[in-house]
Amino acid sequence: MPPPPPPPPGGGYQPYQPYAPGVGPTGTATPDVGQAFSYGWRKFTEHIGQILIAIGVWLLAAIVLGAIGWVVRDLIIGDADCRETVFGEVCTTDTSFTTAWLAGIVFQLFFMVALLAGSYFIIR
16 A cells, blocks of 8 residues: 655645735835824823822822831831930931831832823823
């Protein structure tokens, strides 16, 4: 018995086409940069109020949560002992490096949550 014939070229699949019909090096469609820029600018100016409101809310959230983080940090570190010197007022605290470091982390977490939440809502 003779061997079976070889499969057709390409395994029965359509050949790969890198571009959609009518688009690409052989197509007639060409990008119009001026029209694209005009469209983007028009949409931007139509929605400028919404963009400014979103940025304002984002900044307000960052300021409020940053202030909360700062208050929590100060509560963890405690009051500073201040005295007048020839170089001006010098304030020191009796907290350990680890306590101050952890308080800084708490402050940064509050601030980062505000920035990330604001970014999420601006994108939405």
